[in-house]
Amino acid sequence: MEIEDWIDEVSGANFAWYIKRLSGNDTQLTGGHQAGPYVPKSLAVELLPQLSDLSLKNPRELVELRVLPDGFDTTANLIYYNNKFHDNPSSGRNETRLTALGGRENPLLDPENTGALTIFAFEYGAPVKCQVWICQNREQEALFEDEFGPVEPSETLVWSPNTKAIIADTKKHLGACSLSVEQIPSEWLVKFPSGLEIIKKSISLRPDLSKSVDERLLRRRDCEFEVFRSVEQAFFFPKVRSGFQNLDEFLAVAQSVLQSRKSRAGKSLEYHAKSILDEEGFVEGIDYEYNPKIEGNKKPDFLFPSVKRYNDGSFPAERLTILAAKTTCKDRWRQILNEADRVPTKHLLTLQEGVSINQYEEMSRSGVRLVVPKKLHKKYPSKIRSEIMTLAEFMTHIKN
Amino acid sequence: MEIEDWIDEVSGANFAWYIKRLSGNDTQLTGGHQAGPYVPKSLAVELLPQLSDLSLKNPRELVELRVLPDGFDTTANLIYYNNKFHDNPSSGRNETRLTALGGRENPLLDPENTGALTIFAFEYGAPVKCQVWICQNREQEALFEDEFGPVEPSETLVWSPNTKAIIADTKKHLGACSLSVEQIPSEWLVKFPSGLEIIKKSISLRPDLSKSVDERLLRRRDCEFEVFRSVEQAFFFPKVRSGFQNLDEFLAVAQSVLQSRKSRAGKSLEYHAKSILDEEGFVEGIDYEYNPKIEGNKKPDFLFPSVKRYNDGSFPAERLTILAAKTTCKDRWRQILNEADRVPTKHLLTLQEGVSINQYEEMSRSGVRLVVPKKLHKKYPSKIRSEIMTLAEFMTHIKN
Numbered sequence: 163m164e165i166e167d168w169i170d171e172v173s174g175a176n177f178a179w180y181i182k183r184l185s186g187n188d189t190q191l192t193g194g195h196q197a198g199p200y201v202p203k204s205l206a207v208e209l210l211p212q213l214s215d216l217s218l219k220n221p222r223e224l225v226e227l228r229v230l231p232d233g234f235d236t237t238a239n240l241i242y243y244n245n246k247f248h249d250n251p252s253s254g255r256n257e258t259r260l261t262a263l264g265g266r267e268n269p270l271l272d273p274e275n276t277g278a279l280t281i282f283a284f285e286y287g288a289p290v291k292c293q294v295w296i297c298q299n300r301e302q303e304a305l306f307e308d309e310f311g312p313v314e315p316s317e318t319l320v321w322s323p324n325t326k327a328i329i330a331d332t333k334k335h336l337g338a339c340s341l342s343v344e345q346i347p348s349e350w351l352v353k354f355p356s357g358l359e360i361i362k363k364s365i366s367l368r369p370d371l372s373k374s375v376d377e378r379l380l381r382r383r384d385c386e387f388e389v390f391r392s393v394e395q396a397f398f399f400p401k402v403r404s405g406f407q408n409l410d411e412f413l414a415v416a417q418s419v420l421q422s423r424k425s426r427a428g429k430s431l432e433y434h435a436k437s438i439l440d441e442e443g444f445v446e447g448i449d450y451e452y453n454p455k456i457e458g459n460k461k462p463d464f465l466f467p468s469v470k471r472y473n474d475g476s477f478p479a480e481r482l483t484i485l486a487a488k489t490t491c492k493d494r495w496r497q498i499l500n501e502a503d504r505v506p507t508k509h510l511l512t513l514q515e516g517v518s519i520n521q522y523e524e525m526s527r528s529g530v531r532l533v534v535p536k537k538l539h540k541k542y543p544s545k546i547r548s549e550i551m552t553l554a555e556f557m558t559h560i561k562n
Numbered sequence: 563m564e565i566e567d568w569i570d571e572v573s574g575a576n577f578a579w580y581i582k583r584l585s586g587n588d589t590q591l592t593g594g595h596q597a598g599p600y601v602p603k604s605l606a607v608e609l610l611p612q613l614s615d616l617s618l619k620n621p622r623e624l625v626e627l628r629v630l631p632d633g634f635d636t637t638a639n640l641i642y643y644n645n646k647f648h649d650n651p652s653s654g655r656n657e658t659r660l661t662a663l664g665g666r667e668n669p670l671l672d673p674e675n676t677g678a679l680t681i682f683a684f685e686y687g688a689p690v691k692c693q694v695w696i697c698q699n700r701e702q703e704a705l706f707e708d709e710f711g712p713v714e715p716s717e718t719l720v721w722s723p724n725t726k727a728i729i730a731d732t733k734k735h736l737g738a739c740s741l742s743v744e745q746i747p748s749e750w751l752v753k754f755p756s757g758l759e760i761i762k763k764s765i766s767l768r769p770d771l772s773k774s775v776d777e778r779l780l781r782r783r784d785c786e787f788e789v790f791r792s793v794e795q796a797f798f799f800p801k802v803r804s805g806f807q808n809l810d811e812f813l814a815v816a817q818s819v820l821q822s823r824k825s826r827a828g829k830s831l832e833y834h835a836k837s838i839l840d841e842e843g844f845v846e847g848i849d850y851e852y853n854p855k856i857e858g859n860k861k862p863d864f865l866f867p868s869v870k871r872y873n874d875g876s877f878p879a880e881r882l883t884i885l886a887a888k889t890t891c892k893d894r895w896r897q898i899l900n901e902a903d904r905v906p907t908k909h910l911l912t913l914q915e916g917v918s919i920n921q922y923e924e925m926s927r928s929g930v931r932l933v934v935p936k937k938l939h940k941k942y943p944s945k946i947r948s949e950i951m952t953l954a955e956f957m958t959h960i961k962n
């Protein structure tokens with residue numbers, strides 16, 4: 163089935179999409195025997211109200227599951243693990259999961275799909291049906307992300323394909339970094355701030371300088387997203403509140419919002435990496451260059467130490483380093499292979515929650531070395547965990 | 563240079579994008595010695611006001627041209643051919659073109675780029691600069707079309723990347739098929755009509771039954787687009803006129819508009835083909851099936867005569883036909899290769915304005931046979947023109 167036809171098929175009013183990138187835990191890459199992917203309880207109970215009956219322990223209902231594009235069919239369970247309300251009030255489970263996935267034949271349990279954007283299209287009815295689409299490439303992911311915006315590792319979303327509205331969003335819980343209009347610099351309400359300006363603001367709100375660079379990166383990313391969304395609201399809402407003269411004007415504002423989200427998603431990780439490099443004493447122009455042009459048209463995210471050294475044939479190649487930053491790497495890591503001919507090992511900073519062993523080995527053979535914030539290492543297969551660098555280790559490597 | 567970086571670079575307030583798909587005339591595929599691509603006069607004169615001086619004959623100005631992603635540089639001319647106001651008032655030329663492109667080395671003159679979505683990013687200044695991006699694949703095209711919407715062969719657009727607004731659009735000149743709110747069926751204002759309903763309306767406005775099927779197809783496509791835009795305006799404008807309670811609600815309406823445009827662009831050609839088949843006496847369910855499922859997951863646009871015959875091994879394969887409909891085929895034709903294993907020759911209806919000889923030969927070797935409305939045949943190299951079918955010829959072929 164072509165993806166466009168599938169989208170048509172599951173876009174009616176009786177569908178709700180649960181959206182996430184498959185993590186190493188989901189695909190059992192990390193070897194756990196976890197039951198199956200977590201599903202938001204609010205969605206599960208809306209699909210199957212009988213699950214909310216707390217007099218039953220761990221109630222479950224059948225779900226007809228079809229996984230595409232492969233076309234794998236099975237009858238799965240949607241279970242509410244509610245032991246918190248039975249045997250173990252203090253630390254018992256209180257979550258819903260999709261389980262009984264039919265074993266390793268199910269593409270949802272294929273480690274090669276780790277990192278793939280995945281749409282669980284639940285259809286209301288008896289029995290509940292669930293069609294899953296696991297994106298096979300960037301093009302398919304772009305088709306979906308145009309609808310509901312960029313989806314990052316660890317983010318989840320419940321989406322109505324019919325009303326095009328977000329029903330629930332893990333990112334919606336704005337915390338301490340969310341700003342009121344009064345807290346936002348007034349010039350930002352005139353001209354939308356750049357990604358770097360927003361990041362500076364998030365650092366001032368959450369400096370975390372006593373924390374490790376790995377922890378700092380992840381905490382600040384969360385904070386920056388909240389700042390971004392507050393500014394977006396303050397900047398764009400006045401433009402949409404009072405209505406439009408015509409459709410073109412309306413669409414122009416919409417495109418501005420969508421582009422600014424896309425641009426944030428594309429640049430945020432490298433901006434954070436740059437900020438942390440600066441804090442850690444790396445001097446731009448001496449120790450590294452950001453987005454330098456080399457070999458005519460190439461533009462790595464970071465080059466250590468400089469274009470001058472890079473172009474100096476007598477400077478030893480093993481003292482040159484490049485670092486690329488990509489939140490997900492499954493379909494993107496090959497892009498960095500020809501970013502700097504002189505540097506045989508390409509470092510890649512990613513937030514993807516796991517990489518399959520096959521893909522990892524392919525990366526290694528191509529000279530790609532992964533840099534992953536420490537907290538995420540447990541999402542990677544134990545076999546390769548020791549070969550993945552933390553951000554702190556990467557910085558030590560550069561200093562030496 | 564990565565495409566995302568390029569888009570950033572040419573999205574400032576001092577840029578205007580001229581957008582089109584390269585035709586066989588543009589790439590000199592058809593062997594003409596045409597000067598170079600047409601540029602809207604309004605844009606040319608805004609970039610270079612001195613061109614509007616009618617006391618000069620055929621005034622020209624230099625433009626620094628850079629063609630990406632290849633990185634080809636040359637100094638081109640922007641010429642106003644104004645002979646209508648000099649030697650030949652009745653039929654003299656009155657148009658602006660980008661010329662002196664630097665010969666066949668220029669990717670703009672590479673026949674393999676015929677059909678490619680191409681962005682001419684003009685930068686105001688002295689001298690005027692023009693950076694051109696020729697899309698290399700569907701993914702790059704999708705990146706752009708997400709911004710300004712689908713671009714069909716023969717359509718052109720002038721776009722402000724800064725304000726995200728259409729400055730000029732060949733499609734904006736609404737004609738006889740444009741409907742006032744009063745002329746639109748009232749139920750369409752409650753529920754947006756399906757593509758087939760809009761096409762039925764456009765047929766009632768412009769039946770053209772005395773015209774050839776080839777002409778009918780093209781004229782009705784134009785008419786249908788006007789109907790679509792009138793309905794879009796009548797349906798969505800009331801929803802945006804009076805403003806929004808929050809950004810999510812605003813974006814949900816925007817996504818609905820964008821999706822309905824995308825869906826129209828994706829389906830219109832096959833719906834028109836279906837309507838014309840029906841008019842010409844082909845009976846659905848007997849002579850052909852529309853979007854049938856075969857071989858499990860495959861779904862060709864049209865199968866002649868039926869799934870039953872297709873699955874009947876004793877029915878001769880040479881009497882089976884499939885037809886796919888794709889407005890552009892450059893990066894999409896391979897999708898149809900495995901749409902029906904039993905049918906060795908796959909017919910492909912397209913509106914693309916030319917196909918390079920290399921690509922045509924690759925198509926032929928893969929069993930693809932092009933069906934192109936007669937009026938567009940002159941955009942194809944003369945060498946292969948006789949092998950391309952008109953829609954009328956295709957229908958005769960099916961009947962026999």
